[in-house]
Amino acid sequence: MFDFHVHTNFSLDSSEEMENYIAPAIQKGLKGICFTDHLDIDYPSVDSVFIIDYINYAKEINRLKDKYKGKIEIFAGIEFGMQPHILEADTSFFSDKSFDYVLGSIHATGKKELYMGGFLEGLTEHQAIVNYFEEMLFCVKGFKNYNNLGHLDAIGRYVDRERMPYSSVKYFEYIEEILKAVIEAGKGIELNTSGRRYGLPDFHPDQSILKRYRELGGEIVTLGSDSHNISTLAYNFAEALDVLSSCGFEYYTIYRNGKPEFIKI
Ligand SMILES: [Zn+2]
Ligand SMILES: [Zn+2]
Structure with missing residues (x-):
């Protein structure tokens, strides 16, 4: 298996050394691991800067690729925070860099962050969720350099679950x-x-969304634990593969040099 969503201390919200992941990954029988540290341009919080030190990041990934050649495959990825007003960065940032995989994710809507609930300010939860999906639609159409869309329904984490449990329906x-x-x-x-x-109760996205994606002809799905430390590497992957099968998928996907490759479940 391949874990295609892993953060290291190149992300502000992780303190794990990149190399620390390698031994546990081999031990768990992973064939490959894709590092996807955060790049969130104009992230709406003064205390949190999610800008990647690209030169040293690429250097460390390349060092590990060489060091562990034949033992485990290391992929160079990035989790790119998409927001409508940073569309021009889609061209400027990626023009002189290459990645195996770009995960495009929504971490802010209405120029307010999701994590601390800023996106809810002055809005009903319903309106805030609608904004989230409307901006996501704009981004998946407008941005060109991402490969896969990250944690589609993660908004369910950030609403007040007591007051208004989120439901995709x-x-x-x-x-x-x-x-x-x-x-x-x-x-x-x-x-x-x-x-x-x-x-x-479910992974992101939930099974109703996965099924609909398949029915619409969607075939490309990567598996990611979104680990910020080694304890959650490949978390629940066996079950995730079962879920994919039950939703009609025969393959999951990895990316090498930006090109999808399909792996039989
Ligand atoms: Zn994310
Ligand atoms: Zn992530």
Whole structure:
């Protein structure tokens, strides 16, 4: 198996050394690991700067690729925070860099961050969720350099779950448009297993979304644990593969040099 969503201390919210992942990954029988540290340009929080030290990041990935050749495959990825107003960075940042895999994720809407709940300010939860999906639709259509869309329904983590438990059903018209746009652009989605860690009943996205994506013709799905330390590497991957099968997928996907490769489940 391949874990295609892993953070290291090149991300502000992780203190794990990149190399620390290698031994546990080999021990778990992983064939490959893709590092996807954060790049969130104009992230709306003064205390949090998610800008990557690209030169040293690429250097460390290349060092590990060489060192562990034949033992495990290391992939160079990035988790690119998409926001409508930074569309020009999609061209400027990627013009002189190459990645195996770019995971495009939404971490802010309305220029407010999701993590601390800033996106809810002055809005009903319903309106805030609609904004999230509308901006996601704009981004999956407008951005060109991402390969897969990250944790599509992660918004469910950030609403007040006591007051208004999130359910995809209410937002399916938006979600379908997003899935269609992703497919039409030749991109994919990720199955992010971190949902359970946050106390949600399902992975991201939930099974209703995965099934619909498949029905619409979607085939490209990467598997990612969204680990920020070694304890969650490949978290619940066996179950994630079962979920994919039950939703009609025969393959999951990895990316090498930006090109998808399909692996039989
Ligand atoms: Zn993310
Ligand atoms: Zn992540």
